[in-house]
Amino acid sequence: xxxARAGRATExxxxxxxxxxxxxxxxxxxxxxxxxxxxxxxxxxxxxxxxKPDLEEVQREGLEVESRSVWRVAWSRFLRHKLAxxxxxxxxLIFAAGIxxxxxxxxxxxxxxxxxxxQGPTVEARHFFGTDQLGRDYFTRVLFGIxxxxxxxxxxxxxxTLIGTVIGAIAGYFGGWVDNAxxxxxxxxxxxxxxxxxxxxxxxxxxxxxxxxxxILALIFWTQLARIIRGVFLSLRExxxxxxxxxxxxxxxxxxxxxxxxxAVGPVVVNATLVIATAILVEAVLSFLGxxxxxxxxxxxQLIDDGKGQMLQAWWxxxxxxxxxxxxxxxxxxxxxxxxxxxxxxxxxxxx
Amino acid sequence: xPEPVLSINxxxxxxxxxxxxxxxxxxVTYDIYPGETLGIVGESGSGKSVTVLSVLGLIPEPPGRIxxxxxxxxxxxxxxxxxxxxxxxxxxxxxxxxxxxxxSLNPVFKVGDQLAEAITIHDSAVKEAAAKGRAADLxxxxxxxxxxxxxxxxxxxxxxxxxxRAMIAMAIANEPALLIADEPTTALDVTIQAQILEVLKxxxxxxxxxxxxxxxxxxxxxxxxxxVAVMYAGHIVEVADVQTIFHAPRHPYTLGLMNSLxxxxxxxxxxxxxxxxxxxxxxxxxxxxxxxxxxxxxxxDECRGEMPPLEEIESEGHLSACYFKHELKGETSKxxxxxxxxxxxxx
Numbered sequence: 001x002x003x004a005r006a007g008r009a010t011e012x013x014x015x016x017x018x019x020x021x022x023x024x025x026x027x028x029x030x031x032x033x034x035x036x037x038x039x040x041x042x043x044x045x046x047x048x049x050x051x052k053p054d055l056e057e058v059q060r061e062g063l064e065v066e067s068r069s070v071w072r073v074a075w076s077r078f079l080r081h082k083l084a085x086x087x088x089x090x091x092x093l094i095f096a097a098g099i100x101x102x103x104x105x106x107x108x109x110x111x112x113x114x115x116x117x118x119q120g121p122t123v124e125a126r127h128f129f130g131t132d133q134l135g136r137d138y139f140t141r142v143l144f145g146i147x148x149x150x151x152x153x154x155x156x157x158x159x160x161t162l163i164g165t166v167i168g169a170i171a172g173y174f175g176g177w178v179d180n181a182x183x184x185x186x187x188x189x190x191x192x193x194x195x196x197x198x199x200x201x202x203x204x205x206x207x208x209x210x211x212x213x214x215x216i217l218a219l220i221f222w223t224q225l226a227r228i229i230r231g232v233f234l235s236l237r238e239x240x241x242x243x244x245x246x247x248x249x250x251x252x253x254x255x256x257x258x259x260x261x262x263x264a265v266g267p268v269v270v271n272a273t274l275v276i277a278t279a280i281l282v283e284a285v286l287s288f289l290g291x292x293x294x295x296x297x298x299x300x301x302q303l304i305d306d307g308k309g310q311m312l313q314a315w316w317x318x319x320x321x322x323x324x325x326x327x328x329x330x331x332x333x334x335x336x337x338x339x340x341x342x343x344x345x346x347x348x349x350x351x352x
Numbered sequence: 353x354p355e356p357v358l359s360i361n362x363x364x365x366x367x368x369x370x371x372x373x374x375x376x377x378x379x380v381t382y383d384i385y386p387g388e389t390l391g392i393v394g395e396s397g398s399g400k401s402v403t404v405l406s407v408l409g410l411i412p413e414p415p416g417r418i419x420x421x422x423x424x425x426x427x428x429x430x431x432x433x434x435x436x437x438x439x440x441x442x443x444x445x446x447x448x449x450x451x452x453x454x455x456s457l458n459p460v461f462k463v464g465d466q467l468a469e470a471i472t473i474h475d476s477a478v479k480e481a482a483a484k485g486r487a488a489d490l491x492x493x494x495x496x497x498x499x500x501x502x503x504x505x506x507x508x509x510x511x512x513x514x515x516x517r518a519m520i521a522m523a524i525a526n527e528p529a530l531l532i533a534d535e536p537t538t539a540l541d542v543t544i545q546a547q548i549l550e551v552l553k554x555x556x557x558x559x560x561x562x563x564x565x566x567x568x569x570x571x572x573x574x575x576x577x578x579x580v581a582v583m584y585a586g587h588i589v590e591v592a593d594v595q596t597i598f599h600a601p602r603h604p605y606t607l608g609l610m611n612s613l614x615x616x617x618x619x620x621x622x623x624x625x626x627x628x629x630x631x632x633x634x635x636x637x638x639x640x641x642x643x644x645x646x647x648x649x650x651x652x653d654e655c656r657g658e659m660p661p662l663e664e665i666e667s668e669g670h671l672s673a674c675y676f677k678h679e680l681k682g683e684t685s686k687x688x689x690x691x692x693x694x695x696x697x698x699x
Contacts, residue, residue: 070460070506176414240455246410247450248470248522249443258469262460 074266077342084338087331094328098146107137109144110296118314130316132306142320145298146328149280152214152293156279159218161272164225165261171226172233173256183230186223194220198282202291210293213286217279225271232264239263266343270336277332284325300325356383356424357530357562358407358446363421363431365399365406368414372634376402378586379421381662384530389556389563391577391594393570393609395630399586400566404532407431408446409438426529444474447523447561449552451535453515457507463518464488464503470525490521493558494551513544517551524555531561537572549575570613574598579669582606585631585641588662592670602665602672602680604648640674648676 078084097104106126112134121130121138129138171182201216236242237260245259261268284301286292288308293299295306300321307317365377377399384390392400405411407423407430423430425446430438442448450456458466467487472478478486484503492499494517507515516536523531536552537545549572556563565576573580573594580597582590582605590603601607608626628645631637637644643655654660654675662673674680 240450240452241458243410244448244450244456244519245458247408247442247448249439249441249473250469251439254473259458263458
């Protein structure tokens with residue numbers, strides 16, 4: 001009896017999943033926590049309703065078998081996170097709008113219409129976000145701005161995740177002086193006033209090309225992830241399966257990247273997501289200060305910079321790119337929350 | 353006598369801690385011969401596991417440090433091998449079975465893939481498909497039903513006993529010359545324990561590997577071991593064949609251990625524990641580490657002087673590290689005291 005209860009207590013997520021999938025039949029039983037005498041029936045119902053291929057085997061052996069991989073459990077958990085799913089859909093729409101910008105708008109992003117400068121948003125004239133002081137369609141510019149900004153952000157996320165993961169993993173796995181050296185390097189970069197460094201780097205390397213801005217940002221952004229991954233690896237290192245892999249004669253590289261990294265995917269993915277949001281914000285700041293992407297290529301921060309002079313007469317010049325930035329960042333943060341809930345089994349939601 | 357598979361000689365391992373240096377293994381010597389099962393018993397912290405882990409280079413360094421001794425395996429001293437050479441020995445020629453099957457399998461890989469990996473790590477010529485096929489065969493060998501389908505499942509879909517079977521399959525995947533089972537049944541319940549022992553025996557027969565069985569379960573020793581080494585506070589205190597250890601031990605600690613076991617056929621009112629606590633390994637008592645708890649020491653000076661050497665007693669292969677081992681001659685443990693018909697046979 002005690003065993004059954006203990007087993008149950010450790011699998012709240014599976015229990016919850018089953019409840020979702022099988023509907024009311026099981027729900028009645030699982031909802032009453034004191035119903036331990038009914039546990040065997042609950043288990044039986046569970047195995048008959050969830051898995052078809054394993055059904056016979058389960059019955060023959062009387063084993064409790066949950067036939068799903070870690071990823072599929074996480075995915076089904078993520079699907080039920082309404083805020084995160086909503087955010088994901090909205091985010092995909094915004095990104096798609098950026099990617100397919102040339103198809104969505106008849107204007108080019110640098111196409112000027114000097115007879116219609118600084119027009120307010122209208123549907124009839126097909127300037128949904130109005131035009132700027134050179135008569136360029138602002139909707140088009142925002143779409144292309146999303147394109148640039150998102151490209152920068154994705155490169156930053158990818159690069160900084162790569163650097164941060166490798167450095168954090170090596171530091172955490174080997175420990176000792178390797179750890180010390182790498183972490184002091186990380187500390188060093190963290191203590192630098194990043195905005196000042198970004199400005200200097202942009203000034204020195206020359207600014208303008210989105211990729212270059214992205215690389216500069218990535219070289220500063222990897223530190224946070226490196227620290228987190230180091231922590232994860234420090235705890236993973238003590239896991240028995242790591243010791244077992246060592247005893248099997250696996251090389252250090254194999255242990256780090258094949259055995260431990262997949263177990264650290266949760267924090268990596270969550271942080272990569274959040275880095276995208278930060279990168280978008282910082283890129284916007286840089287562009288606003290004139291050190292980011294250079295005109296005529298539109299970027300969201302640079303659009304705000306362009307519009308700030310006429311903000312009081314032409315509100316749309318600041319509001320539309322501003323709202324876009326806020327929407328993207330909010331969605332990414334919600335998405336990150338959802339991913340964390342889904343991927344990190346120790347921080348499961350308590351309320352449904 | 354044949355050549356030993358592994359010959360550990362005067363091995364010393366220390367761990368640096370904030371409170372001082374812990375001498376976890378303090379001059380351990382034992383041989384293990386082809387095909388035999390050597391049981392190593394002792395209470396927690398007596399250095400049973402550290403001995404074998406340090407031989408395989410699996411203790412964390414620092415804080416751990418091997419300060420002396422040798423471990424001859426196939427003519428090579430494992431302690432002097434480079435990291436890469438030692439890695440090639442691990443899993444290929446010496447394999448380990450760990451205590452907790454629930455956590456020893458990587459949760460994100462299918463069991464079959466983990467088994468296949470054990471093979472391909474040491475033989476990159478083996479094709480992946482072939483390795484997977486062999487993985488399924490191994491699972492079948494250790495008694496996992498529907499081995500083919502099971503190989504495609506994740507560890508969390510296996511029960512504890514099944515996982516330990518998979519661990520055993522993994523250990524014998526490369527047909528090692530030496531199998532080290534570190535408390536292989538401790539994490540399992542009793543009925544499963546019995547099955548796992550069967551599997552372990554089968555695995556031994558299949559590979560003809562010598563086995564070191566580390567445990568504090570004397571029942572398991574009685575069932576599995578041919579010879580037994582008893583460890584206390586980082587020392588081997590007695591080595592003998594299993595019959596002798598159980599019935600006519602010649603070290604006071606072993607005797608105390610056997611006498612502390614309850615017997616099903618004797619109506620004991622009280623268990624008879626060894627008095628006192630195992631010593632702190634930072635402050636090992638001078639001389640024989642067991643003397644403060646020993647019934648036979650009776651405050652004699654010899655016990656406090658030097659650590660008594662591990663010496664052979666009359667019968668061949670029976671070693672005891674006690675100055676007064678001759679006084680124990682004729683002493684029999686509770687296990688061979690004959691209550692009515694169930695006469696225990698001392699060899």
